[in-house]
Amino acid sequence: MFDDGDWTHVAIEPRELDEKVDIYWTGATSRAVQVKSSKSRVNEKDAADYIQELKRHHNNADEYELVLCAHVVATLKEWQ
Numbered sequence: 001m002f003d004d005g006d007w008t009h010v011a012i013e014p015r016e017l018d019e020k021v022d023i024y025w026t027g028a029t030s031r032a033v034q035v036k037s038s039k040s041r042v043n044e045k046d047a048a049d050y051i052q053e054l055k056r057h058h059n060n061a062d063e064y065e066l067v068l069c070a071h072v073v074a075t076l077k078e079w080q
Helices: 044-057 074-078
Strands: 007-012 023-027 030-037 063-069
Touching: 030 044, 044 063, 044 074
Parallel strands: 030 063
Antiparallel strands: 007 023, 023 030
């Protein structure tokens, strides 16, 4: 993504945004990214809840991304 010409700025844990946003990309569009790590297995409901919480706390991004550093249920591996 750093080589993508569409992005002009990236902020890691930006203070001006909610604590739910870990990485915020801006340029032609904006992308709010949350990174979650867990020792517990993550399922579709967990992932959906994380995304909804991110959108609720920062509702003006064009795109949202959830990065999971955890064991996930098999069906979540194909989920978009």
